[in-house]
Amino acid sequence: MTATPHRRGADRTEAIMRATLELGQEIGYAKLSIEGVAARTGAGKHTIYRRWSSKGALLLDSLLSLHEPGLDYPATGDVIADLRTQIYAAVDLLAGPPFGPLFQALVGEAQHDRQLAAALNERFITPQADKTVARLRAARDQGQLSPDFDLDLAMAILSGPLYFQFLITQEPLTHGYVDRILAALFTGMGRRA
Amino acid sequence: MTATPHRRGADRTEAIMRATLELGQEIGYAKLSIEGVAARTGAGKHTIYRRWSSKGALLLDSLLSLHEPGLDYPATGDVIADLRTQIYAAVDLLAGPPFGPLFQALVGEAQHDRQLAAALNERFITPQADKTVARLRAARDQGQLSPDFDLDLAMAILSGPLYFQFLITQEPLTHGYVDRILAALFTGMGRRA
Numbered sequence: 466m467t468a469t470p471h472r473r474g475a476d477r478t479e480a481i482m483r484a485t486l487e488l489g490q491e492i493g494y495a496k497l498s499i500e501g502v503a504a505r506t507g508a509g510k511h512t513i514y515r516r517w518s519s520k521g522a523l524l525l526d527s528l529l530s531l532h533e534p535g536l537d538y539p540a541t542g543d544v545i546a547d548l549r550t551q552i553y554a555a556v557d558l559l560a561g562p563p564f565g566p567l568f569q570a571l572v573g574e575a576q577h578d579r580q581l582a583a584a585l586n587e588r589f590i591t592p593q594a595d596k597t598v599a600r601l602r603a604a605r606d607q608g609q610l611s612p613d614f615d616l617d618l619a620m621a622i623l624s625g626p627l628y629f630q631f632l633i634t635q636e637p638l639t640h641g642y643v644d645r646i647l648a649a650l651f652t653g654m655g656r657r658a
Numbered sequence: 659m660t661a662t663p664h665r666r667g668a669d670r671t672e673a674i675m676r677a678t679l680e681l682g683q684e685i686g687y688a689k690l691s692i693e694g695v696a697a698r699t700g701a702g703k704h705t706i707y708r709r710w711s712s713k714g715a716l717l718l719d720s721l722l723s724l725h726e727p728g729l730d731y732p733a734t735g736d737v738i739a740d741l742r743t744q745i746y747a748a749v750d751l752l753a754g755p756p757f758g759p760l761f762q763a764l765v766g767e768a769q770h771d772r773q774l775a776a777a778l779n780e781r782f783i784t785p786q787a788d789k790t791v792a793r794l795r796a797a798r799d800q801g802q803l804s805p806d807f808d809l810d811l812a813m814a815i816l817s818g819p820l821y822f823q824f825l826i827t828q829e830p831l832t833h834g835y836v837d838r839i840l841a842a843l844f845t846g847m848g849r850r851a
Contacts, residue, residue: 494770495770569769570769570770572766572769572825572826573765573766573767573768573769573770574766574769575766575825576762576763576765576766576767576769576825577687577688577763577766582828585826586826586827586828590826590827615838615842618819618838618839618842619842621818621819621822621823621839622815622818622819622839622842624818624819624822625814625815625817625818625819625820625821625822625823626811626814626815626817626818627818628818628821628822628825628826629814629817629818629821629822630814632765632768632769632821632825633765633778633779633783633821634779634783635775635779645808645811646811646814646815649808649811649812649815
């Protein structure tokens with residue numbers, strides 16, 4: 466019977482994260498509060514604060530609960546097709562609620578909060594970048610990319626223009642734009658025919 | 659004698675923007691307030707609000723007062739050298755105070771404030787992007803770039819990775835990184851030898 470308390474804790478954690486996303490979508494990041502999440506779930510405010518030090522930390526975990534399972538790289542042998550599949554999925558996630566607007570708010574908050582910026586990088590950005598680099602490295606090792614192909618820079622060229630559009634110009638992200646970036650990168654950076 | 663009131667207005671505007679930058683650098687964006695700027699300059703709070711609807715709007719103008727004269731493109735005939743000169747200057751501006759941290763805070767604020775995001779784009783991002791595209795177009799017209807060179811995408815590839823580093827990974831921006839991006843772009847996107 467020892468599993469029951471753990472399960473109960475996991476259920477409560479899930480309920481709190483689900484309520485965070487629902488409430489965030491309903492009222493926006495600015496009005497979202499740990500108190501509001503506590504009221505909706507019936508959890509004590511202190512219970513939530515014990516696990517999450519701020520609303521940013523709670524939102525980061527809640528967003529990761531939506532995202533983590535979905536964005537692993539396929540490995541069909543065709544590196545461009547695999548990157549396309551993965552980046553389309555990322556763009557679809559960023560383009561719509563609840564993920565898009567709440568993730569945007571979180572990145573905004575990370576400009577004022579070093580601890581949140583570090584957590585965002587450690588938990589979300591770096592693991593994703595590492596997967597992209599690993600997929601590119603496998604292609605390079607298999608001779609599909611030239612030996613001097615700059616893996617880290619390629620990752621930044623795949624990510625940077627999308628984040629620029631998401632955060633700065635705030636125009637909609639489209640699959641067509643992903644296609645243009647992929648074409649520019651692989652026309653230009655030494656792909657072997 | 660009609661110039662005197664105008665001049666006095668311009669002096670006061672400059673004093674308010676200078677105080678905004680000084681105070682922002684001293685206490686950070688979070689603690690910066692229009693009330694604080696009013697107190698430092700001796701201007702009335704309502705005088706400031708009459709011209710600037712929010713602290714974000716005031717900070718945007720104050721940052722532009724530092725930036726506007728500096729970042730025009732040189733036109734030596736060598737497009738890569740000209741881009742390098744201009745992007746080095748932009749990176750130097752972003753890398754240090756007062757511009758860097760305050761601009762970062764402003765972009766953070768723009769994730770929560772559509773009006774500020776629109777002003778940031780209209781007053782800062784779009785004019786800069788237009789200049790980059792114009793410099794690239796001139797090079798294309800002169801046959802230094804291939805006829806199908808994608809000017810808008812090139813601009814995004816030059817800007818995106820730098821903003822990604824500035825806002826997301828929050829690592830220092832370096833001239834060396836600019837050089838890598840330029841090399842990737844012009845090796846890969848159809849430059850004629």
